[in-house]
Amino acid sequence: MLELLFSLFVSPSNAPVTNYATVIQTLQQIQQANPTTTQLIDLGPSDSGQNIVGIKIGDGERANLIVGTHHGNEYGSTAVAMGAADAFAKNPIKGHTVYIIPVLNIPGFNSRSRYERIGGMNSVDQNRDYPGPCITSKPFKSKATKALADFIDQKNIISSATLHTHWPAVLYPWGFSTRDVMTKDDSTFIQLSKDAAVESGYDVGNSKDMLYAADGAFEDYAYWKHGIWSLLFEMGTTHNPSETQMAQMVSVNVPGIRRFFENAPKERAKDHAFTGKCDRSIMQRTHLE
Template sequence: MKKLAISALILLNTASVMAAPIMRVPNTASSRSVINQLSLDYTSRTPEYIEFVYDERAKQSLIDLGNGNASFFKKTDITNKDADAQFDELRKLNDLGIYHTYQEIVNELTQYSKNYANIANLIEVGTTFEGRTIYGIEIGNKSTKDKVPFLIMGTHHAREWIASEVPMASIKDLLESYTSDDQAKSIVDTSTIVYVPMLNVDGGIYSRTSKAMWRKNRNANNKGGVGVDNNRNYEYKWGVSGASSSPWSDTYKGETPMSENENQAIDKLYQKYKFKSAVSFHSYSELVLWPWGYTSAIQCKDNEIFEKIGTGMSKIMGYRPMQSADLYPAAGDSDDYLYAKYGVLAYTIELGTRFVPSESRVPIINAKGSKALRYFFENARNPFKDVVDTKEYKVLKSLEYTVYALERSELDESTLQDAYEKLAKFSKKEREHGMSTLKMKFRVKKHIESDLKAYSRYKKQNQE
């Protein structure tokens, strides 16, 4: 890895526009602030660092910041001289080598539904902006009842080719092992598993055939930009953090929440199946993540459950488990949405160490991913069954609601007042215990207690 000083940045600025390197900066508050301010296209995040694409737009944006951000530049490394290079060898092949094209996914899902008609069913999930069908497959023994519903998603982001491979490998694993493997048979007999291996079909095809590093879908908007980041378009906390309002940004959140066909398709699937648990595959960073993604101010009230099952999957994968926002707050993702709105135990798994791991690595990732999903199907069947709505749990829900009200994209006074009215019903000791359980950040804790005192005075004055 090469250290990048300011002089090196100047050289890069004069280099060919054909090569867009991937840069790495420490995962600090100042780094996150610059990346968020400029809507830079970050590619990977860990507790230690964030990587982003240093393309022409990023170059100009960073230059425009001026000397005040020299410290940011000095701490930057080059991890990949040309982000597109990782795709080059595969794109020379007609069928992308070990990676699936969209048509190959459709063909395989169709064939599976014919070969295993008693346990597999091809489904049409939705239609894209460019008119393509988003296909999925439903796996489960059609003769058994009371099955537990799961959702497995791949390729929210176009360039993350490996994100389609693990769902496809898991489908193959369960179907081909059904008659010879007791664990696979038990899972299929007692579950309804809906796989959507390539959710962002238009973007996935565009990345494979035109612009390899394309991230978004291909929805043209009336502002001149193309594409919306599907994993910033879900409605829960839409636009609060880590998402851009610029149509030209790779993290563009869309004009309105749930505006995109792909996001609407996932919501319709939930309405039909009422999923208990879900996994969304992405790349890269070798992480298992769970809510909250929109804020690092608190853990979610069910963090202990998320951590237990997430840690189980991470041990199989050899990955690190953690709350998503501990890396970089980003609102509008599938995990927060499914958990907050529908109570789904929802995870993101960031696969590998680059968007398209080498062909020799793919079978290893697929095998571990399929094994992790088997663990998931056995252990996330009714994840919240032991949750009792005690007074302590009610405090946690009230605190979550208060943070939700505080961190809205647009301050809603009525929602905030409602949150404080609910929270004020609990004693200070109960609130403090809840804040400790949620590992609430000190600044947020002080803010809430200060507001509660002001609210109490205001209410008392109105009663006099």
């Protein structure tokens, strides 16, 4: 099932052939093959008019979330989200409910663009579109990011994994424009990140220090706003993985995501406010990946 999906992501020349309809069809197939453990979900329409479809797996009290493809050109993240959906549907995590949104940026995914077109010539980087303590622009320009934010509040998400490519690491908050990157939960985040990287061997660390400062990212928003145990998975070594590379990304990351959810605290963090200072000068020395 997933092998067919992966093959549709690449052409013989390794040029991506992304198609959101195929993702929905594969989710439907996973649900039909596992009717007692899964249910399709719908977060509502994006700016493109297409509905943001995902899958619910299990019915436990602890709610977890996996989100792929904030950036439409990072289709390897979609592959890992779909791999997790297939694996967890066959073997749900006892006591957990896992919600998986394989594609948040539907227009970007279909056109293989990092950005989401939200009308006319306007576009937005979805993973810079969330509120945060160092945000200076208006958040939630995208209907998709607002829908996801509403969803995590409604479902009382406890832990979340957001999937990106291509800088092999498992990262934790804070990742925005500050030099005060430590949280009061650093020791927990470090252990959870190590748990998630057993198979992949990825580096683990603070998002801003190991990658770059990024204001408005989902991972920081989820922890800052709600105390959600939120990890960022930067997977693989390319934005253009082959079918073989996508399968390898699934094999080394899905077990770690599962272990992260199993070992995360049973409740949201209690003391998750940011008490440091913002430093926008840091943003001038960072770049997009």
